[in-house]
Amino acid sequence: MTLKYRRADFPDDFLFGVSTSAYQIEGHAYGGAGSTHWDTFAATPGNVVNAENGDIACDHYHRWSEDLDLIADGGFDVYRFSASWARVMPDGRSVNPEGLDFYDRLVEGMLERGIKPALTLYHWELPSALSDLGGWRNRDIAGWFADYAQALMARIGDRLWSTATINEFWCVSWLSHFLGHHAPGLRDIRAASRAIHHVLLAHGTATQAMRAAGHDNLGAVFNLEHSEPADASPEARAAADRYDAIYNGAFLGPVFNRAYPEPLLDGIAPHLPDDWQDDMDTIATPVDWAGINYYTRKLIAPAPGPFPSLAEVEGPLPKTYMGWEIYPDGLGQFLRRVARDHTGSLPLYVTENGMAAPDAFQDGQVDDADRIGYFNGHLAQVRGAIDDGIPVKGYFAWSLMDNYEWAFGYDKRFGMVHVDFDSLERTPKASYHAFKHALSRD
Structure with a gap:
């Protein structure tokens, strides 16, 4: 089976890339990295399949050159990677020279191979020392995050093609502090409300700090999930709107429109920090582009109980190995909606899109x-x-290789390159070869 589209079917300046994240591939036990809240979350029984963690992962820390060769040989233009805050600053505040050296080598390796380095500053591995201080519930994290951004960018920022602040605000806040599925594993509406606000404030504060230091092509990455009412009732429509407000509007609204959506405020307003409205100008600090991560849609029904009073209903469409419906139309709808309602003429990139399969x-x-x-x-x-x-200026597939899929451990494979988690041998899959053929300039 081949890809139906080739490079020539897109504009000349359209970029194709692959995405990964630090904790999922690097091997956090190496290079002086500090403990993260994911390490302690995984060490708690019942949180992660087989209690698996990112200590070794794909051993990208040692095999990065081989992995960059795969990206270059596949014909990809961009490598969207993330840095680990706890590798750069093991205690969240003090710089680890080994960590900076690693990312310096990695960026140089990309440039030597003609690959554009696209950095994401935060893809979920919060240093445990900062988690002990309240993590994303603590307003001070905005300043801590800006300090981290400045330290890393001072070393590699002059050679980056782009920099994103936060990957998937919803996961950092709601999934982790209200649903409890990701570290730190809380289920608390007040914690979730403050995490929503503080992750946005950290984004704006770090963006301002990087801009002041002369860095450009700065953006943020939003995971968006299409929601539809499970039936034709007004109650189901209202529940789907609440889901959309929590998942999508909670982050697009403040960053681009200086406002939280009303269906969200109905539930979180009593729990937001005092004078939260005064932070909106910082949160809405202009960015140069927006990234969209898209995977699936959900059917939503009303449910009894307190906010958000909704339930997910299994849909009829084919599903991935994650149990997520395959609904490509949702991506097209979001690209149009985001441009219309939020970003206007700002460049959009599909920064993640892919599926888990048994493989x-x-x-x-x-x-x-x-x-x-x-x-x-x-x-x-x-x-x-x-x-x-x-x-739309680019499409970055998730993911380059099979990796540590957070609470699902190593069971769910999203990669275009197969990883044997015993030998760590890499084997390109048919999808990798399909992209390599499609992206060939011959």
Whole structure:
């Protein structure tokens, strides 16, 4: 099976890339990295499948050169990677020279191979020392995060193509502090409300600090999930609107429109910090681009009980190995909606899109035709949005390689490159070869 689209089917300046994140691939036990709240979350029984952690992961810390060769050989233009705050600053405040050296080598390796380095400052591994101080519930984290951004950017910022502050605000705040599925594993509306606000404030504060230091092409990455009412009732429509406000509007609204959506404020206003409105100008500090991570849609029904009073209903569409519905139309709808309601002419990038699959390894190969089909459906939506005048400038597949999938451990494989988690051997899958063919300039 092949990709239906080739490089020539997109504008000349359109960029193709792959995405990863530090804790999921690097091997956090190496290079002087400090403890993170993910280490302690994984060490708590019941939080992570098989109590697996990121100590070794894909051993990218030692195998980064091999991994960059895979990106270059695949014909990808951009490598969207993240840095670990706890590698750069093991206690959250003091710099670890080994950590800076690693990211310096990594960026140099990209440039030597003609790959554009796209940094994400935070992809969820908060230093344990800062978690002990309240983490994202503590307003001081905005300043701590800006200090971290400045320390890392002072070393590698002059060679980056782009920098994003936060990956997936919703996951950092709601998923982790209200639903409890990610570190720190809280289920508390007040904690979640403050985490929402403080992660946004940290984004704005760090963006201002980086801009003042002369860095440019700064953005943020939003994970967006399409929601539809489970039935035709007004109650289901209202529940779907609340879900949309929590998942999407909670972060797009403040960053681009200086406002939280009303269906969200109905639930979190009593728990927000005092004078939170005064932070909106900082939160809305202008960015140069916006990233959209998109995977699935949800059907939403009303449910009894306190805010948010909703429940997810299983939908009828084909599903990935994560149990997520495959709904490419949602990506096209979001690209149009974000441009219309929030970003205007600002460049948009699809910074993550991909699927988990069982990925049987047979005779030294992985024929992941279902993943190629997934990419085909979503690339068609990107192409359609461009045809409608939406300024989509790039598409970055998730993920380069199989990795540590957070609370799911090593069971869920999203990669275009198979990783044997015993030998750590890398084997490109059919989807990797499909992209390599599609991106060839021959």
